[in-house]
Amino acid sequence: TVGCVALDAQGNIAAGTSTGGMTNKKWGRIGDSPVIGAGTYADNNTCGVSSTGHGEYFIRYVVAYDIAALMKYKGLSLEEAAKEVVMQKLVEKGGTGGVVALDRQGNVAMPFNTAGMFRGYIKEKDKPMVFIYK
Amino acid sequence: GPITLVIHGGAGTIKKENMTPERELAYREKLQQALNTGYAVLENGGTSLDAVTETIQILEESPLFNAGRGAVFTSDGKNELDASIMNGATGEAGAVAGVTTLKSPILAARTVMEKSPHVMMAREGAEAFAKEQGLEIVDPSYFYDENRHNQLQKLKENQEKDGTAYLDHHPDYKFG
Secondary structure, eight states: OEEEEEEEETSSSEEEEEEOOOTTOOOOOOOOSSSSSTEEEEOOOEEEEEEEEEEHHHHHTTHHHHHHHHHHHHOOHHHHHHHHHIIIIHHTTTTTTEEEETTOOOOEEEOSSEEEHHHHEESSOOOEEEEEEE | OOOEEEEEEEEEEEGGGGGGHHHHHHHOOOHHHHHHHHHHHHHHHOHHHHHHHHHHHHHTTTTSSSSSTTOOOBBTTTEEEEEEETTTTOOOOOEEEESSSSHHHHHHHHHHHSSSSSSSEEEHHHHHHHHHHHHOOGGGGGGGGGHHHHHHHHHHHHHHHHOOOOOOHTTTOOOO
């Protein structure tokens, strides 16, 4: 699975996710990636999110929207909301994976509860920051 | 805020001991290329939607990641692809699911968002709509990757051996 969240010069956020799904999945199985609110979500007033992981959990716990909702209704920061959903709620339910998220101030969050996640961000020209392991 | 872009290429049992230096470098370089591509769109006044679409297409075209080329296989040996996109300014969204002949699933998702009254379209219907809209159609073999196919075979052998859903024993093992 691959994903991206962007904040443009007009202050607009967009998010996207694309995937082949899960090896050996039954044909017709759909994971969270194409499900708005689970694998992908964007709202200028809160954040944009792209997810990767065990899709069934991300659908049932509406992970991408849940992060935005925690910001909107509980006033959590992006970092706090993303961490609570991925490192606490999902772990309690046995869901493995991670998200990348971005808010309109340009704050970045990339929590994951697996051994690693290919991830990165860029805020300045020619200064891409890339990470793989914990 | 400042123009910013954040990306991922998948999560799972990605450990240093499982990665050769060459392969790790290949991943880092592809992720950097994707970031630089998306940032250039934003820097030139492009929209966040354009940046997301262009960045994800870089990763879809790389066999390193489980999306587009290099996607994992279903239990019957096919590549079924899914994608979605959302515009934070308007709340508009688009998605495709279970497609097998669309070269860029993220571009198809954006076309559903911008050129149809729907949010999500699946399988043959999504493919017929994308074709009608002029998106590039490829033979399913375009997505084929030897490593991924071997992964599927190995997993099936393991499943026959221990007869349980491999996932139960290895929750962190993201097959993709």
